[in-house]
Amino acid sequence: MPSTIADESPDGGQTSPESRIGRLSAWLSGHPLHIEATVAAAAIGLTIVATPFLSFGIFVALEGETAILAIGVAFIAGSLLSVVGLAVTIVGHTYSDIRQHGFPASAELDLKSVVYGGTRAVETVAAVGLLAGLVSVVLASVIAGSVPNLIWAVVVATAVPLPLVVLAHATVTFGRTILTPLLHGN
Numbered sequence: 001m002p003s004t005i006a007d008e009s010p011d012g013g014q015t016s017p018e019s020r021i022g023r024l025s026a027w028l029s030g031h032p033l034h035i036e037a038t039v040a041a042a043a044i045g046l047t048i049v050a051t052p053f054l055s056f057g058i059f060v061a062l063e064g065e066t067a068i069l070a071i072g073v074a075f076i077a078g079s080l081l082s083v084v085g086l087a088v089t090i091v092g093h094t095y096s097d098i099r100q101h102g103f104p105a106s107a108e109l110d111l112k113s114v115v116y117g118g119t120r121a122v123e124t125v126a127a128v129g130l131l132a133g134l135v136s137v138v139l140a141s142v143i144a145g146s147v148p149n150l151i152w153a154v155v156v157a158t159a160v161p162l163p164l165v166v167l168a169h170a171t172v173t174f175g176r177t178i179l180t181p182l183l184h185g186n
Contacts, residue, residue, distance in 0.1 A: 032093040036086060036123075037170030040163035043082035050075030083159050084134065086166065087127035094124045119169050126165065130158040 053072030133155035
């Protein structure tokens with residue numbers, strides 16, 4: 001069977017599936033912003049696609065036809081699952097970063113690391129707030145039978161900006177990666 005470049009190891013032999021999975025895992029853990037930006041873009045994209053279905057579906061549902069509305073609801077459900085997955089991913093990456101590197105020492109901070117740390121802190125607080133809010137929704141509905149408006153407000157206030165903040169962070173980071181060599185010749 002002919003081999004491809006992806007299947008060859010540096011010494012010319014075939015790589016095992018375990019080493020390919022290991023390389024993929026190492027790449028994914030080394031590039032968390034790529035994963036987060038992809039999930040954030042998916043959440044935003046699903047919401048954009050759902051909007052016309054929901055808008056038109058509401059009016060059609062008044063006449064008894066709910067198929068279009070159901071499609072919109074399915075897209076929104078996918079978007080919400082993406083946002084929850086994004087929150088879990090952010091919390092996991094932040095935990096991994098702190099575990100591997102610890103908190104940065106204050107003497108080593110420059111402007112770039114302060115901005116990055118601040119952005120990650122905002123993303124992490126929003127992600128933790130969303131996950132805590134969702135757990136509170138479940139607990140309140142099981143224990144009290146209803147969910148207070150404040151808990152819903154926390155969920156919405158963290159779920160809506162989370163993908164936008166992650167996508168803005170990724171856009172600035174990728175833009176800086178492209179523009180820095182062009183502007184400085186490095």
